[in-house]
Amino acid sequence: MKTxxxxxxxxxxxxxxxxxxxxxxxxxxxVLPDEVIIADDGSTDETRIIIDRFKSEIxxxxSHVWHEDEGFTKATILNKAIAKSKGEYIIQVDGDCIMHRHFVKDHITYASKNTYLYGSRVNIQxxxxxxxxxxxxxxxNPFSKGIKKRTRAIFSPLLSQLYKASHQFSKKFRGCNTSYFKADFxxxxxxxxxxxxxxREDSELALRFFNYGLKSRRLRYRGIVYHIYHHEKSKSRLELNNDIELKTINEKLTWTEHGVDTYLSE
Incomplete structure (x- = not known):
């Protein structure tokens, strides 16, 4: 069977x-992925130095996919990065989320056609x-100092079986811990x-997955990340972003006009 x-x-x-x-x-x-792509929304050379060292250690x-800093354009840099990916399956995290050692294995293990996955996030204080x-x-581990939401740090393959794929949309979806087939993306x-x-850029994508007919499965007790505390980012555009998401909900949209297709022919 092909891996x-x-x-x-x-x-x-x-x-x-x-x-x-x-x-x-x-x-x-x-279990390592077949490749790592850092989607960099305009960082300085300090980040490039960290990535270059990492390349020599693994x-x-x-790949380091970078564009100029034009404010928070995470949706754009993720499209550029995923367009360049070679894997059939995309596993996605944020650069402030430390992965449990089984993280990649868990996402690959539960990968299933017509389904996207989303996992738990433990907050580091x-x-x-x-x-x-x-x-x-x-x-x-669940008893480590400096974390909250401790039950999310429980790693239990047995308990994880209680969570099955569903045709319902969950508000627990987070783009900092998700995976899906590139073809569905x-x-x-x-x-x-x-x-x-x-x-809202992450939840709106999940809504279009849902409207497209994909099931979702929550990776509870597996696929864990530990989110490093940081100050909240500016929410100055949140009302406008809410309107975009509401349009997707109300019109049951599956497609965005300004998406990844821009980069697929490059």
Whole structure:
């Protein structure tokens, strides 16, 4: 049986210290993806230096997809990165989310046709950051210091079986911990690049997956990430972004006019 090829996409912007820990957690995976692509929304050279070092420390291909900093354009840089990916299956995290060592394996294990996955996010608290970066901590358990939402840190393949694929849309979906077939991403034309500024670009994609007919499965007790605390990003465009998402809901849209197809022929 052919093994599913996978691309791990890591979205980042100007936080090299956090990205460094995330990349260390890639090296710690018990199953590696076939490639890593860093989707960089305009970071400075400090981030490039971290990525170049990582390339020399790991045996799989690593690509750095970068564009000029024009504000929060995460939807655009993710489209550019995923367009360049070679894997059949996309596993997506943010550059401030340290991965459990089974993370990649869990997403590949539960990959299923006509289904997208989304996993849990354990929050690392602000007070723990000094120790986190000093100790270069990348492993946690439900009893670790400095985390909250501790039940989300429970790793249990047995308990995870309680969660099945569903035709319902879940508001628990987070783009910092999700996976899907690249063909399904292309079928809905990827992220909607009308989203500028923080908010709703991930959930709107999931809504179009849902409208397209995909099932969703929550990876509870597996596929865990640990989210490093940071100050909230500006929500100045949130009302406009809400309107875009409401249009997708009300019109049951599956396709965005400004999406990944722009880059697929490049």
């Amino acid at each position: 599913l090829s996978s691309s791990l996409i890591i979205a980042t912007y100007n936080w090299p210290e956090a990205l460094d820990l995330v990349l260390k957690s890639v090296k710690n995976q018990i 045996s799989i291909p690593v 602000k007070e723990h950051l000094e120790f986190l970066f000093k100790a270069q901590q990348i492993t946690f 292309i079928a809905v034309n990827g992220y909607n690049e009308d989203f500028k500024g923080w908010g």
